[in-house]
Amino acid sequence: xxxxxxxxxxxxxxxxxxxxxxxxxxxxxxxxxxxxxxxxxxxxxxxxxxxxxxxxxxxxxxxxxxxxxxxxxxxxxxxxxxxxxxxxxxxxxxxxxxxxxxxxxxxxxxxxxxxxxxxxxxxxxxxxxxxxxxxxxxxxxxxxxxxxxxxxxxxxxxxxxxxxxxxxxxxxxxxxxxxxxxxxxxxxxxxxxxxxxxxxxxxxxxxxxxxxxxxxxxxxxxxxxxxxxxxxxxxxxxxxxxxxxxxxxxxxxx
Amino acid sequence: xxxxxxxxxxxxxxxxxxxxxxxxxxxxxxxxxxxxxxxxxxxxxxxxxxxxxxxxxxxxxxxxxxxxxxxxxxxxxxxxxxxxxxxxxxxxxxxxxxxxxxxxxxxxxxxxxxxxxxxxxxxxxxxxxxxxxxxxxxxxxxxxxxxxxxxxxxxxxxxxxxxxxxxxxxxxxxxxxxxxxxxxxxxxxxxxxxxxxxxxxxxxxxxxxxxxxxxxxxxxxxxxxxxxxxxxx
Numbered sequence: 492x493x494x495x496x497x498x499x500x501x502x503x504x505x506x507x508x509x510x511x512x513x514x515x516x517x518x519x520x521x522x523x524x525x526x527x528x529x530x531x532x533x534x535x536x537x538x539x540x541x542x543x544x545x546x547x548x549x550x551x552x553x554x555x556x557x558x559x560x561x562x563x564x565x566x567x568x569x570x571x572x573x574x575x576x577x578x579x580x581x582x583x584x585x586x587x588x589x590x591x592x593x594x595x596x597x598x599x600x601x602x603x604x605x606x607x608x609x610x611x612x613x614x615x616x617x618x619x620x621x622x623x624x625x626x627x628x629x630x631x632x633x634x635x636x637x638x639x640x641x642x643x644x645x646x647x648x649x650x651x652x653x654x655x656x657x658x659x660x661x662x663x664x665x666x667x668x669x670x671x672x673x674x675x676x677x678x679x680x681x682x683x684x685x686x687x688x689x690x691x692x693x694x695x696x697x698x699x700x701x702x703x704x705x706x707x708x709x710x711x712x713x714x715x716x717x718x719x720x721x722x723x724x725x726x727x728x729x730x731x732x733x734x735x736x737x738x739x740x741x742x743x744x745x
Numbered sequence: 746x747x748x749x750x751x752x753x754x755x756x757x758x759x760x761x762x763x764x765x766x767x768x769x770x771x772x773x774x775x776x777x778x779x780x781x782x783x784x785x786x787x788x789x790x791x792x793x794x795x796x797x798x799x800x801x802x803x804x805x806x807x808x809x810x811x812x813x814x815x816x817x818x819x820x821x822x823x824x825x826x827x828x829x830x831x832x833x834x835x836x837x838x839x840x841x842x843x844x845x846x847x848x849x850x851x852x853x854x855x856x857x858x859x860x861x862x863x864x865x866x867x868x869x870x871x872x873x874x875x876x877x878x879x880x881x882x883x884x885x886x887x888x889x890x891x892x893x894x895x896x897x898x899x900x901x902x903x904x905x906x907x908x909x910x911x912x913x914x915x916x917x918x919x920x921x922x923x924x925x926x927x928x929x930x931x932x933x934x935x936x937x938x939x940x941x942x943x944x945x946x947x948x949x950x951x952x953x954x955x956x957x958x959x960x961x962x963x964x965x966x967x968x969x970x971x972x973x974x975x976x977x978x
Contacts (some may be wrong), residue, residue, distance in 0.1 A: 543798045655973035657927060658759050669758040676761050686763050688930060689947050692937025 511539040515551030530608040555581040595699030600624035622664035645679040653695040747776030748804035756922035778897040788880035797867035821957035844912035928966035935969030
């Protein structure tokens with residue numbers, strides 16, 4: 492990623508922008524940029540691709556970047572961008588371990604380059620509204636989290652409830668029914684071996700599924716780090732037994 | 746068929762428990778069984794002691810709807826509860842009648858509303874875990890049916906109380922359930938955030954939150970809400 496990206500504006504999750512989402516495609520090949528522009532053309536009332544040299548007032552709200560293909564010298568810039576709440580990983584490699592690490596760094600979402608235009612726009616709309624979205628395409632059997640066998644849906648639900656959302660709000664953000672959300676919560680609880688929201692929130696933060704921005708009460712010699720600790724990588728585990736992880740994105744309305 | 750009040754449905758949407766994963770199904774089934782034993786049943790409430798919330802089913806087109814209409818005419822207890830959700834309703838039937846404030850509500854309730862009620866306790870391992878109130882539209886509807894109803898509802902027939910809630914006060918409690926559950930969720934979430942932040946166990950974090958609310962003179966739910974907003978940036 493180059494160093495002259497304009498500072499994202501309106502990226503605060505509590506400051507939802509209006510009008511088309513101003514989207515910057517960072518450090519992509521000409522092939523991908525042109526392909527993406529064409530793919531998003533029918534949705535130009537929802538998403539507008541901006542150039543990085545545009546005036547600050549029209550700077551990007553969200554930045555698509557293939558962070559998983561980033562070179563080491565781009566890593567720090569990615570981290571800084573992630574902290575602004577604007578970075579959305581857009582990648583071919585939606586590997587659970589990488590996704591988890593990216594979410595721990597504060598990215599707003601991880602989206603597959605295989606998504607359709609409608610799916611991509613729907614996800615971006617949800618992200619602008621404050622959701623953390625992980626959306627993959629293709630065979631779900633390789634999407635499972637190696638650490639806890641959480642599916643991406645379960646991981647996303649945990650991340651959202653750790654941000655204080657109600658079940659109804661999670662359902663709205665994920666374009667799911669409340670019953671589906673409750674089902675994901677219960678299956679996540681079972682997999683991470685907790686039985687309460689408190690424990691789930693604590694687990695989510697400690698395992699890098701959610702960040703906490705609470706003020707540091709112990710700036711020196713703190714007993715715990717101020718940011719979630721990325722989980723260690725473990726050997727791949729088999730996928731979840733339940734087949735409930737249905738993709739239910741409903742197009743651009745979501 | 747009895748159906749959940751809108752507020753009960755809202756509360757059920759937020760209620761998650763591994764021990765009671767299908768509460769929404771269970772409560773509707775309780776209503777069905779109650780009407781099977783006593784066809785005059787027009788309402789049923791299930792109260793959970795641990796969460797302090799009440800869920801209520803009513804007959805959609807029955808007398809309860811008339812009671813609703815009456816209280817909207819006169820600003821009855823449920824209207825007030827919705828207008829000012831943080832304050833729990835603690836008004837007894839005597840207060841209602843003495844004040845004369847809800848005269849119309851009381852009159853309609855007496856004329857068209859619940860004519861009999863039966864209250865059961867739910868006991869698990871010697872501890873009261875909740876209660877079930879069943880309401881019928883005719884006087885004496887439960888006479889001679891206590892045991893059959895208790896069996897159908899999985900409750901004990903030993904400690905039933907007859908006509909203890911002819912005012913159907915559990916409906917008012919059910920209206921508060923979404924607000925109460927939301928407050929519980931916020932507290933639970935905040936405790937998780939604090940436990941992470943201070944490297945404490947959940948119990949210690951809960952005490953920290955409780956202590957902060959006492960010192961600040963505000964509710965735990967409010968402290969929790971502020972913490973969550975801080976966390977969200």
